[in-house]
Amino acid sequence: MPPKILILTVSHGASHERAAAALGKALLEARPDLMVEAWNGLERSARWFRLYYDSYQIPLRYWPRLWGWIEGVQHRSRSSGPGWLYRRGAEPLFGDIETFGADVVIATEVGMCELAAMLKREMAARFRLVAVVTGVDADRAWAQPEVDLYVTAPGDPAAELEAAGVPRAKVLPCGQPVDPAFASLPDKPTVRARLGIRPDLRMVLVLFGGAGWGKPRRIVDALNQVKRPLQAVFVTGCNRRLQEEVQSLCRDDGRCRVLGWVDNMHEWMAAADLLVSKPGASALIEALDCGLPLLAIDPLPGNERRACEWIEKQRVGYWIKDPQSLGPSIARLLENPAGLDRLRERAQALARPRAAYDAAEAILELLGSNR
Template sequence: MLLKILLHLSQENAVSIPGVLIVSASTGTGHRRAAEAVEDAFAETVPWLPVKHVDLLSLAPRWVRTAYGDGFELLATRAPRIWGEVYRRTDAASPDLARWGPLAHRMLFREFRKLLLSREWGACVCTHFLPGQLAAGGAGIPPFSMVITDLTLHHFWAQPRVGRYFVASERLAGELRARVPHAPVEATGIPVARAFAGAPSRAAARSELGIDPDRLVALVMGGGLGIGVEETAQAAAAALVPGLQTIAICGRNAEAAARLRRRWAGDDRVRVLGYVDTVERYIAAADIVVTKPGGLTTSEVLAIGRPLLPRSGGGKCSGVDNLWRRGLRSLVGRGRGRSPADHPRCRSPGSDDRGGAGDRTAHGSDQNRRGRCGGPRCHAGGLAL
């Protein structure tokens, strides 16, 4: 992905590229993590190239940050069904013309406009659709490239003024071309940090984290906001899988973490954590990961090679409720003592007990970058963006 961005920026040679601006938006944590992965890859591969990463909302007035960023967090954590309905009702098969964008750019995002015009940027690479809505295609504005961090395509991602798109899969590329005819789209995968390619083995991760090496472990996550972790952890414990320990990472959802700790105090069947900086260690230590089907988290789990059980919520995925209701027992051989990773329905191509990339390089192969259903490619760090 990185090389394709560089080739897109300059028609002469890479030395002539004046600099790259990477723009994310702090609605959740996935957009920021993707931007950081791109930034780190540029720093490692072309360290001489000036690269700057900014959070778009940090450049906006406080009331805009509160309404846009905090409003998303409030709906996603407190009213996920309402958020899901908003997500569905704002979707459409047409591109998003965002006619309000240029006016909002001049009136509400003046600091962003100043940054775009402050120097000769070779390109602006966005991991959120809002920068494209505001400024893509404007006079004197650098060419925009957009990294779509979702596994499904929403109307807001289809920005006709964006110069190039990078998406998770060929299927998503086809959907985008249908909405934005002749759009330059590359199916590159979603960028994830290099740490996920270099994760430790399952045994090493468990030793480091103090997890029983012989116990079945289900890791429950809900992104940085901890969406749905409390309910999912309770359901995992209620599945009554013999010997199962559920590790719940609650992120910034302190209330959910407190309730889970009270409920499972003194019972090691559920281990509760808040926000962790080394989530790749916990993914590597797990037998199965249960999480919301967000693009970044899904890509990180697949990069390590752990089986993933998505749960519904937030409007980004549908049709997984019945799978979850059948419970974890079906994924561990219905009590026959088999690890979830050994179950044929959830084994990941290229996965092994090492937990990390095994013998995979950062580039990987199509077999290791895709699920058997032709799902998203997952690239970790460096040139494999």
């Protein structure tokens, strides 16, 4: 029977699912005989538990400051929620995991990590547990004694795990797993020709996250303030209504192209000179892996604002705190090649485009020790 690897994720934002997909692809490239499955853990849990887990969207939408406080408390807490509630809500998921009989379970979201650790601790499950920490910091609740291996970005997340009591030997600071395609990027002239992007103009890539959040009129107005000729590509994710809104705003502007969901983000980033985006974990890490400078806009309270602080500390881009400064900031960077190059060099120094392969190698070593 082939070895079984189960990846637990959730659909909150794009980073958890993208990390899961990247790891699954890298594992199967290394060992085609593996049985690898990725599950949305909430879809296999009790319905009331899914509603509870998704309830963060209410304060996030209506009382963002309240959500910022709640998220800050969760960031520092030993658990992201009550253990008794997690135990009851995840009973169906626990049954499915036991039936699947995984040799290794990989969690790409902190709550899924807590649930898998609970299953090992309370029901004597024998699988190896791998925690994949996304983003540029680590919630305290990732630190579970039952975890055998942590995959994380170097620097702050690794240090935070160690400060929370995780033994250094368990931490692999290889970077956040991204699609293996980021490890072999095409050169800019080649990819621009393939995508139909003019080679003689600067290109601004605008992202709204996988779910498609943002205020497109503000961004279009900012681009209209830039006197230098440019071209812009908008990627609106899964939000069809947002895509139609941006298309309407750009209807008479030949500089702009509007896309929905794309599966070749590595190519669009490789073609771009500057990224304007919410600072979600996937957008930030993938931009680093492409050496793409970032202007971070509209961060959500909590981890995205901490990501903005990290962006400025590491000098890989800027946090646009005043919406009125977006247009002048774009213009200033596009007119300053040396400044763009400095940001690009800093991003390249932090890039870990082979993280999925490095993580897969470590997971396969763990798998070998468990059989």
